[in-house]
Amino acid sequence: xxxxxxxxxxxxxxxxxxxxxxxxxxxxxxxxxxxxxxxxxxxxxxxxxxxxxxxxxxxxxxxxxxxxxxxxxxxxxxxxxxxxxxxxxxxxxxxxxxxxxxxxxxxxxxxxxxxxxxxxxxxxxxxxxxxxxxxxxxxxxxxxxxxxxxxxxxxxxxxxxxxxxxxxxxxxxxxxxxxxxxxxxxxxxxxxxxxxxxxxxxxxxxxxxxxxxxxxxxxxxxxxxxxxxxxxxxxxxxxxxxxxxxxxxxxxxxxxxxxxxxxxxxxxxxxxxxxxxxxxxxxxxxxxxxxxxxxxxxxxxxxxxxxxxxxxxxxxxxxxxxxxxxxxxxxxxxxxxxxxxxxxxxxxxxxxxxxxxxxxxxxxxxxxxxxxxxxxxxxxxxxxxxxxxxxxxxxxxxxxxxxxxxxxxxxxxxxxxxxxxxxxxxxxxxxxxxxxxxxxxxxxxxxxxxxxxxxxxxxxxxxxxxxxxxxxxxxxxxxxxxxxxxxxxxxxxxxxxxxxxxxxxxxxxxxxxxxxxxxxxxxxxxxxxxxxxxxxxxxxxxxxxxxxxxxxxxxxxxxxxxxxxxxxxxxxxxxxxxxxxxxxxxxxxxxxxxxxxxxxxxxxxxxxxxxxxxxxxxxxxxxxxxxxxxxxxxxxxxxxxxxxxxxxxxxxxxxxxx
Numbered sequence: 035x036x037x038x039x040x041x042x043x044x045x046x047x048x049x050x051x052x053x054x055x056x057x058x059x060x061x062x063x064x065x066x067x068x069x070x071x072x073x074x075x076x077x078x079x080x081x082x083x084x085x086x087x088x089x090x091x092x093x094x095x096x097x098x099x100x101x102x103x104x105x106x107x108x109x110x111x112x113x114x115x116x117x118x119x120x121x122x123x124x125x126x127x128x129x130x131x132x133x134x135x136x137x138x139x140x141x142x143x144x145x146x147x148x149x150x151x152x153x154x155x156x157x158x159x160x161x162x163x164x165x166x167x168x169x170x171x172x173x174x175x176x177x178x179x180x181x182x183x184x185x186x187x188x189x190x191x192x193x194x195x196x197x198x199x200x201x202x203x204x205x206x207x208x209x210x211x212x213x214x215x216x217x218x219x220x221x222x223x224x225x226x227x228x229x230x231x232x233x234x235x236x237x238x239x240x241x242x243x244x245x246x247x248x249x250x251x252x253x254x255x256x257x258x259x260x261x262x263x264x265x266x267x268x269x270x271x272x273x274x275x276x277x278x279x280x281x282x283x284x285x286x287x288x289x290x291x292x293x294x295x296x297x298x299x300x301x302x303x304x305x306x307x308x309x310x311x312x313x314x315x316x317x318x319x320x321x322x323x324x325x326x327x328x329x330x331x332x333x334x335x336x337x338x339x340x341x342x343x344x345x346x347x348x349x350x351x352x353x354x355x356x357x358x359x360x361x362x363x364x365x366x367x368x369x370x371x372x373x374x375x376x377x378x379x380x381x382x383x384x385x386x387x388x389x390x391x392x393x394x395x396x397x398x399x400x401x402x403x404x405x406x407x408x409x410x411x412x413x414x415x416x417x418x419x420x421x422x423x424x425x426x427x428x429x430x431x432x433x434x435x436x437x438x439x440x441x442x443x444x445x446x447x448x449x450x451x452x453x454x455x456x457x458x459x460x461x462x463x464x465x466x467x468x469x470x471x472x473x474x475x476x477x478x479x480x481x482x483x484x485x486x487x488x489x490x491x492x493x494x495x496x497x498x499x500x501x502x503x504x505x506x507x508x509x510x511x512x513x514x515x516x517x518x519x520x521x522x523x524x525x526x527x528x529x530x531x532x533x534x535x536x537x538x539x540x541x542x543x544x545x546x547x548x549x550x551x552x553x554x555x556x557x558x559x560x561x562x563x564x565x566x567x568x569x570x571x572x573x574x575x576x577x578x579x580x581x582x583x584x585x586x587x588x589x590x591x592x593x594x595x596x597x598x599x600x601x602x603x604x605x606x607x608x609x610x611x612x613x614x615x616x617x618x619x620x621x622x623x624x625x626x627x628x629x630x631x632x633x634x635x636x637x638x639x640x641x642x643x644x645x646x647x648x649x650x651x652x653x654x655x656x657x658x659x660x661x662x663x664x665x666x667x668x669x670x671x672x673x674x675x676x677x678x679x680x681x682x683x684x685x686x687x688x689x690x691x692x
Contacts (some may be wrong), residue, residue: 037427041556050664053268056200056203056377057198057199057201057214057405057407058127058199058200058224058405058417059097059197059198059199059391059405060217060407061095061197061346061417061418062199062218062343062344062345062346062414063186063194063197063340063345064189064190064345065088065091065094065187065189065192065195066087066088066091066186066187066189066192066195066277066278067186067195067197067275067277067336067338068086068087068274068275068284069183069184069185069229069272069274069275071180071183071260071262071273072180073180073233073234073259073263073271074263075233075263075266075268075269076516077163077179078165079162079264079265079266080160080161080162080163081263082159082160082262083158083159083161083182083183083262084159084262085157085158085273085284086282086284086470087154087187088187088189088277089154089155090189090191091154091187091188091189091192092154092187092188092189093152093153093188093556094187094188095149095185095186096147096148096149096151096183096185097145097146097147097148097183097199098119098145099144099181099182099184099231100112100121100143100179100181101141101144101179101180101333102121102141102142102144102309103660104140108217108515112163112164112181113160113161113162113164114151114159115152115156115159115160116160119148121146122590123401124355124401124421125145125146125421126144126200126401126403127143127145127201127377127419127421128143128378129142129203129378129495130443131143131203131204131205131640132206133205133206133331137578139335141331143201143334143456145419145421147421152183152185154187155343157603173224180231180232180233180234180331180333182231182334183689184199184336186391189618193277193279193527194340194341195276195277195338195339196218196220196338196341196343197276197336198214198337198338200214200334200335200336201333201334201377202317202332202334202335202338206330207661208319209317210316210317210332211315211317212314212317213313213315214312214315216311216415217311217312217313217405218311218414218415219310219341219342219343219413220309220310220311220339221341221342222304222306223279224279224280224303224338224339224340225279225280225289225301225303225339226254226281226298226302226303226306226338227274227281227336227337227338228272228300228335228337229250229274229298229299229661230246230256230270230271230293230298230299231271231272231331231332231335232256232269232333233268233270233271234268234269234330235256235257235270235330235331236257236268237257237258240257242320243257243320243321244256244257244317244320244330244332245319246300246316246318247314247318247386248315248317249306249313249314250316254292254293254296256293256295256296256605257270257295257296258270258295260273260285260286260296260298261285261286261296269519270296270298270599272287272298272299272335273285273287273299274287274289274336274338276338279339281299283297286484287299303339304683307382309342315335317330317332327642331397332407332670341414343410343413343414344410344600345652347368348366348367348368348369348416348418349365349366349367350364350365350366350367350406351365351411351420351465352417352420353422353423354422354423355401355425356422356425356492356494357361357425357427357492357493357494357495358426358427358494359506361395361397362395362396362422364386364393364394364395364404365393366406366408367392368408368539369392369415370409370410370411371390371408372391372407373409374386374388374389374390374405374406375389375407376403376405377403377419378401378402382398382400382402385397385398385402386404390464396422398422398424399424400424401423401424402421402424403420403422407418425490425494426494427488427490427494428450428452428455428488429496429498430486430488430498431447431448431589432446432447432448433446433447433449434501434502435447436503437479437481437502439481439504439505439506439507439508439569439571439573439574440569440570440571440574441480442478442479444478444479445473445475445477445478445479445502446460446476446479446484446500446502447473447474447475448470449474451488452488452490453583454491454492455490456489456490457488458470458486458487458488458489459486460476460484460486460487461482462583463482463488468484479502481573482501482502483500484500485498485499486499493669507533508534508568508574508576508577509531509532509533509534509576510531510534510565510566510567510570510575510576510577511529511531511532511565511578512528512531512563512580513527513528514527515527517580517586518582518583520558520586520587521556521558521584521585521586521587522555522556523554523555523556524553525561527563529549529565531576534568534576535568535569535570535571536548536567536569536570537549537565537566537567538565538567539564539565540563540579541553541561541562541563542561543562555584557587558584559584560582561583561584562582563579563580564577564579565577565578565579568581574600586612588611588613588665589611589612589613590609590610590611590615590663590665590683591611592607592661592663593607593687594687594688595689596646596687596688596689597690598646598653598689599692601692605645605646606642606645606646607643607645607646608641608643609640609641609643609663610641610666611638611639611641611666613638613667614636614638615635615665615667616633616636616666617633617634617643617663617666618631618633618662618663618664618666619644619661619663620661620662620663621659621660621661622661623660624658624659628649629648629649630647630648630649632644632645634662646689653691654689655689656690656692657688658686658687659686659687659688660684661683662682662683663682663683663684664681664682664683665681665682665683667680667681
């Protein structure tokens with residue numbers, strides 16, 4: 035039911051699409067071109083890629099193409115001619131292409147320059163596609179497949195050849211139409227070789243074929259498997275060589291003017307105008323409603339022909355990889371004008387400082403493939419690709435194990451070390467580089483900070499700082515007696531630390547030595563006492579602190595006699611306090627009757643509180659009077675649990691009027 039629904043959606047949205055294409059490579063030279071492929075049809079397999087090169091020639095350029103289904107990065111590499119080849123994010127030169135019904139939603143096309151791995155005297159290249167290690171839950175059909183080897187060979191005894199590689203980087207559709215412009219002018223008096231690079235096209239007897247149209251001419255129906263990979267039941271690739279203006283078929287391919295079954299090449303000279311510079315190619319599914327046909331992949335095609343254009347020498351910065359954050363100066367030479375394009379991500383063109391100059395600066399943060407079209411005359415140009423890898427060293431993941439203080443029992447274990455790392459290590463606080471054991475573990479480490487680092491095969495590095503925490507059995511402790519109070523006061527200290535041999539005392543940040551038994555002060559304030567204790571090594575220290583609060587105490591002076599006779603001497607009942615306070619004063623006679631009362635706030639200093647008059651305004655008679663005075667202290671500045679915030683003073687005062 036799920037497949038039926040997908041087919042209905044495909045019929046609605048994918049009936050007919052026309053896409054732009056990209057010229058991946060174009061050149062003019064004296065010599066020939068050959069190409070062939072092998073497919074294991076989305077699985078493991080081994081076989082040979084068989085090509086032809088003219089004896090006495092030299093290899094000019096060789097590319098190995100593949101495609102990857104799905105987004106998973108967990109793949110095995112392939113083997114080409116005994117060499118391990120890894121296609122990855124650095125080799126991808128198309129965006130993710132929607133293929134709808136393959137179980138994995140995307141595929142992408144990859145290339146590697148294998149010029150150094152190809153010999154002019156070798157015509158058969160063994161290849162092996164091993165079982166893939168994809169995440170079957172995330173991406174059940176994630177694999178590499180359909181290898182194609184493209185080789186240019188140079189020979190001044192052969193005629194001039196123009197070659198182009200055109201990539202189809204567009205979503206699969208019922209009908210996909212590709213229009214290619216700016217081709218080298220085509221001489222139709224000689225063969226014009228067209229070779230297809232495709233995969234997963236099963237037998238057209240099962241309605242799983244694809245019609246190929248060239249300039250609106252139907253040249254036949256592709257379907258089946260090439261002879262070279264007949265044991266895998268799918269995949270059509272045009273096997274050929276082209277030299278001296280002649281197309282020749284290899285394997286089971288025939289150099290006529292049509293396509294049929296697994297025959298993936300054709301001479302299309304009769305469909306073109308002399309010196310034509312564009313080409314229209316259309317792929318049409320044989321049966322759009324088939325459950326298989328939407329998995330037909332048409333990855334690229336190769337066009338080879340003679341041309342009136344002259345050869346000219348060009349150069350381009352070779353494929354390279356830089357580290358994240360770096361820039362790269364590109365350089366193309368040999369032309370009159372230049373046009374740069376981004377293949378894998380069209381928006382990445384903004385990562386070049388210019389697009390019509392020979393020497394742009396790349397400043398992107400992800401791997402990209404660019405092409406530069408180098409024009410010699412108004413109609414003659416070559417196209418060269420450059421792959422720029424941007425290495426992002428993986429985040430360092432590690433676990434640490436604590437060290438017993440004063441000993442070296444700690445360790446660091448590196449986890450998930452990336453495959454492309456050529457060196458990793460740890461640097462201690464002394465600048466020494468440490469080497470891990472076979473389990474990627476650094477042993478015998480003391481407590482402290484360590485810098486972990488990776489260096490990948492491109493020389494790019496990343497680092498991070500980790501800390502091995504000391505296990506400290508020292509316990510700093512001391513007792514304070516009293517814990518607070520009012521000035522003046524003596525504070526006594528008792529050191530109760532355990533497993534310690536050395537000490538450092540401080541009082542309000544001032545060092546007091548390693549022995550400190552206490553202090554005396556007559557000043558109120560906050561006193562912070564800190565003790566650092568350790569055993570043998572100061573890194574094994576433990577710290578404890580305590581704050582002592584010392585407050586001012588109330589001192590109140592009251593008279594025992596005064597003479598309210600207005601002689602200017604001792605005329606008042608005076609009260610002197612050393613702190614701001616509130617108060618309530620009561621004066622009683624010898625029978626216990628209140629003769630005067632008053633209350634309010636007093637500032638620090640001496641105050642005249644009673645002039646000897648009774649509540650009726652008359653001076654009291656001589657005699658002895660009883661007073662009671664209640665003082666209230668400021669609760670915001672005094673700890674009432676330590677200092678009494680209400681102080682009562684009681685006594686007798688002698689009043690003498692004479």
